[in-house]
Structures are given as C-alpha cells and as structure tokens.
Amino acid sequence: MGGAAAFEKLVPVLLAFGGGALLARRKIVPAEASKVFADYAFLFAVPCYLFGNIYASDLGALFNWRAIGGYAATAALAVVAVALAATAYGVREPRAVALRVMAGVQVNTAYFAVPVFITFFGTAAPIFPVLLFQVCVLSLVVIAIMELGRSGPGAGGPGRRLARAVGASLATPLVLACNAGILLNLLSVHVPKTVLDGAAFVGDSASPVALFALGLHLGGVGLDLRGTTREEAAIVVFKCLGFPLLAWAVCGALFGVRGDWLTYLVLIAAMPTPQNLFIFAQRYDVGVDLSASIVIKSSVVCLLLLPLWIHAVGA
Numbered sequence: 001m002g003g004a005a006a007f008e009k010l011v012p013v014l015l016a017f018g019g020g021a022l023l024a025r026r027k028i029v030p031a032e033a034s035k036v037f038a039d040y041a042f043l044f045a046v047p048c049y050l051f052g053n054i055y056a057s058d059l060g061a062l063f064n065w066r067a068i069g070g071y072a073a074t075a076a077l078a079v080v081a082v083a084l085a086a087t088a089y090g091v092r093e094p095r096a097v098a099l100r101v102m103a104g105v106q107v108n109t110a111y112f113a114v115p116v117f118i119t120f121f122g123t124a125a126p127i128f129p130v131l132l133f134q135v136c137v138l139s140l141v142v143i144a145i146m147e148l149g150r151s152g153p154g155a156g157g158p159g160r161r162l163a164r165a166v167g168a169s170l171a172t173p174l175v176l177a178c179n180a181g182i183l184l185n186l187l188s189v190h191v192p193k194t195v196l197d198g199a200a201f202v203g204d205s206a207s208p209v210a211l212f213a214l215g216l217h218l219g220g221v222g223l224d225l226r227g228t229t230r231e232e233a234a235i236v237v238f239k240c241l242g243f244p245l246l247a248w249a250v251c252g253a254l255f256g257v258r259g260d261w262l263t264y265l266v267l268i269a270a271m272p273t274p275q276n277l278f279i280f281a282q283r284y285d286v287g288v289d290l291s292a293s294i295v296i297k298s299s300v301v302c303l304l305l306l307p308l309w310i311h312a313v314g315a
Helices: 003-025 031-055 065-088 094-105 109-121 127-148 158-170 173-186 193-203 206-221 230-254 259-269 276-284 288-313
Strands: none
Touching (some): 003 109, 003 206, 031 127, 031 173, 031 193, 031 206, 065 230, 094 127, 094 276, 109 288, 127 158, 127 259, 127 276, 230 259, 259 288, 276 288
C-alpha cells in the first residue's frame, strides 16, 4: 500500500482521535468523560464485537499456530530484554521490573489495535489470538508478580494472592467474550440471529468510541515532551520501533510466517502501550507517573509511525 493510500485509510482514525483531543482541549467535552467512553468501549462494545466475530469465524484459520508461536517467542525475547535493561538501569524491585516489562511488551488491543485493524483490514479477527495470549499469559504473570509483592492488611497469603491474580486476569469482559465465542463456535451452539445482529450493532461503535475516548484523555492531560526522562524515551522507542522490528525478524526469519499474518503480527507489535499499565500502576502503587507518561507518549508516537508501518509491511 502506498503512502497516500495508507494516509487515506488513516483519516477515520485521525478524525475520531483528533476530534476527542480537540473537544477536550477546548473544554467542550470534559476530559474526565473519557473514562465513561472508555468503559463503554472496554466493558461492552469491544466484547460484543469480539464475541460475534469469533463465533462466526473459522477457528482453524483464525488460530494460525505458526504465527501465534512466532509472536509468543517474540514476546518472550522482549520480556527478557526489557527485564535485563531495567535491571541494568538500576531497577531491582520485582514489581517495578514487571511494570516496565508490561510497558515494553504488551500492546493496546481494545482501544487502538481493534479500531486500526477494522479501518485497514475490515476486521479485527487476527487480534483475537494475540489478545488471549496477552491477557492469559503476559498479564497473568504481571498481575501475579504485583499481587505476590503486595503487603499490608488484607493482602492475604501467597496462595490467596495468586488466586486473586488469576481471577482478575481471566474475568475481564474481553476474555470472557472471546472464550464464550470460541466455546459456542466449537460446540456448534446456535445463537439467534437477533442476538448476533445486536452484538454487531453495538460492536460497530467500538472502534470510533475507543479512539474518541483516547483522544479525550490525551487532550485533557496534554503532552509534556520536555519532561521526558531517558528511561521513558528508551521504553517508548523499544515499544514503537524495537518490538515490531523484533516481531518482523523472529516471526518472518525464524518461524517462516509470510503474507498477511506477518503483516498482522508486525502491526500488532507496533501498537502502543495499553492503558491497563496505568490502571495496574495505580492499583499497586508502582511507577504511577512513569506509567501515565509512557501510555500517552507511546500512543502519540504510534499514531505518527502508523502510516510508515502500514507502508513498510505492505498492508
């Protein structure tokens, strides 16, 4: 795809995102309203989209195990690289290291990847396997480390904290919707057309609402580039450049992934750090300011680099 064509397809993304940012900056819509829009997208619209599309998908084609294995290997290498870099930088506390690993390796699927894939490919189906891997493996490990590092009254023993981590990771609406779609698909359970049509109707709003919410949030908090630390810059560069390049090399050269799936995996890896990073940081009181800064700056950098990635991978 040429640069002009890539930019044309990016227009809806820029319109929804930029509209939110502009309305927030001019205080026409309060930036605090971003949470309401984000909750609607995360808790309702995106799960509806995921459920309907997974239920109607060919799971054999959807779960390309060579591609998934390549992405998992890429993520494992990235986890080791970020953890070693954080330790070399002087970060020793396990929860702080886990937070930086999440910032450098996990991607914003619900608020960024889903709308981008719908815009460029007409479907977000290739994201589903990566989303499940991210939530059921990567997030689970991070939450487990966070829970095991908790202290104080009500924290409970290690077993209780680990069980709480597993429950928190697997009980999110996104995971429940994906698992429900997969289960009903495998069992060939008939879901009434009216239910699927309703899920599609709500799911169609996920993409613009998620981007609008992100724009509202960024428009409200602003962007302080002068205050960027070397650590923040390093994580953002790795997330937006290093991780997708690593995915390109590992999935393409080592696992032999070709064609559309290589394009999908590189673009997924190029997505920004998820907003969940900030939520986890607040919940466990670890690196709150660092998390907020990385989420915002990686989102902006990703948006700027997106046309280049689209052109580079030939989407």
